Amino acid sequence: MFGVILTLSAYLLVTRQIVDETGAVTQSAVDKHFAVLPQLQRLFTDASVSQEAPFNRDATEGHNHEEASPATDEGNLPHNQLESIIRMHFDLYNIQDVVIYDLFGRVLFSYDDSRLNGQLTQGDRLPFKKAIEDGQRSASDQRGILHLWIPIQDSEGRTVGALEALRDISDRKSDSLGLIALLALLSLAGMLVLFFALRQLFIRSSRTIDSQNRELSEMVERIRRTYDESLQALSSALDSRDNETRGHSQRVTAYAWMLGKQLGLDEERMEWLIRGALLHDVGKIGIPDAILLKNGPLTEEEWVVMKGHVSQGVQMLRSIEFLGPSLDVVGYHHERWDGHGYPNGLQGEQIPLAARIFSVCDTYDAMTSDRPYRAACTHEEAILELQKNSGTQFSPAIVDAFLQISQEKLDSVRDLSKHQSLPFPLTSRDLSQVG
CATH class of the missing domain: 1.10.3210.10 (Hypothetical protein af1432)
Incomplete structure (x- = not known):
């Protein structure tokens, strides 16, 4: 039972560490690429959207898409070219999907072009709000796929949007699971060896105690008989x-x-x-x-x-x-x-x-x-x-x-x-x- 609890605890701790570490690396990569790639910066050239309209449900639901649109497409890359640039940089991190939102929850970019200019789904509002209002990253592990919400900031440190990413961490989890399984087997083997060693010690001690008790009883009986x-x-x-x-x-x-x-x-x-x-x-x-x-x-x-x-x-x-x-x-x-x-x-x-x-x-x-x-x-x-x-x-x-x-x-x-x-x-x- 102790071994099972120890193994389960180790698995949960390692998984949590993988999620935190992967999330931090991904956020660092996102920040770095948004800082050096002008193609990504141009997604948020509409200053009024990026600075004057903080996210809330009413604003999101009642927002006029035409007014919230980023600068005209002049100077902006076509979607397929922008996707190629993003994939070239983000595929290195096993990122399977990327969705970029503005402050109102409108989709500015997605690998699925049918989602462009679409709205944030109801189920994603809480992690999106945490990224926009609190500027904090959130992550959840969904059977080896890490679902990340990362705030995007401009050069002055202001939050201008959020990036949703799906990253495959199944290989790292498998490796860690294998290592934990090995450690569990070693722990189990050690516990078994310790158990049998203690069992033999207990048996020998019990026999010694029984023998001493018999000798003591015989001695007491001899003393009593002598009396x-x-x-x-x-x-x-x-x-x-x-x-x-x-x-x-x-x-x-x-x-x-x-x-x-x-x-x-x-x-x-x-x-x-x-x-x-x-x-x-x-x-x-x-x-x-x-x-x-x-x-x-x-x-x-x-x-x-x-x-x-x-x-x-x-x-x-x-x-x-x-x-x-x-x-x-x-x-x-x-x-x-x-x-x-x-x-x-x-x-x-x-x-x-x-x-x-x-x-x-x-x-x-x-x-x-x-x-x-x-x-x-x-x-x-x-x-x-x-x-x-x-x-x-x-x-x-x-x-x-x-x-x-x-x-x-x-x-x-x-x-x-x-x-x-x-x-x-x-x-x-x-x-x-x-x-």
Whole structure:
């Protein structure tokens, strides 16, 4: 499209240049020949016509031809001889036809002698008037024939008439068209070469970008996997510190994933929930062994210290940006639906959804796991306990969703956690094998 527009513009500009240049050369030739040829000057020897009667329509239509006639034919050449002189000089410029008018639009000379003493046609009045009154040349291109109107001036610079000429410029236009066509072909060839060069560059760049994107995606995935593996290692270290809760973080994470899936959480919120579940008790790192590993019941003062693991956990993870959304589980998993939990006494939907989900899963795993001071409850007993505390300790909607998870799926988590030699799946993609 750009090439077509460029070619068309070049053609119009060159054509305009040819018209202007040809018109200027023709006018120069006319001025020169009228200045040196007395035969042409004698056409305007009637001074009264050439100086006193400016052109206008009324004057032209009402003019008496006899009064406007130039000087008598005595001394003037016959038409055929005058035509021979004019043709001899003007044919050099490829001028095909010549008509000379006086100021009134009367034909003083024409190659067609039948037009002598005839009047200006209605269609030619505007260019004739421009030549006579404004003294300006006008030109129009008519399919390779240049139609010119040129003012004729006497030796004193006064306009005495106008010359109408038809000049053939088809050869010059053809030459220019051929040159423009050649330039267009060269431009097109250059554009095609540029297009294919840019296309190859684009393809290579696209492939490089795709390759870099894949490498970046793989790198991000490796970093993400490293984060998750690090969290799993930390979670395992926490569990190994307390023999009573060994495997607890892994199991409760799997339960939370199942429950989150049951509730329709998207993948991003599921990842937040999983990471929060893994690290929910990370604050216990700061709890003294004497309290954390105590066999008997804790005193009131010891409970105060134990409850501090929540705020300690939040403080430890607060500066890790990618774990920010997961702090909902770490900071609020001991809140109760009725508002009697800790550390903030939140109630109802004030408690973040992830913490409400985790609370149910945490309690279920605690009830179905063996402890030194009691045996594990059965699945049915744990379910009855969850239903009993629905609306007080737990969100009723969360309990109802948990009840929709089959016992077989819950049992598969406990079975998998018993095999210490097997890696426990703890990412959203990995956990699908146990769900």
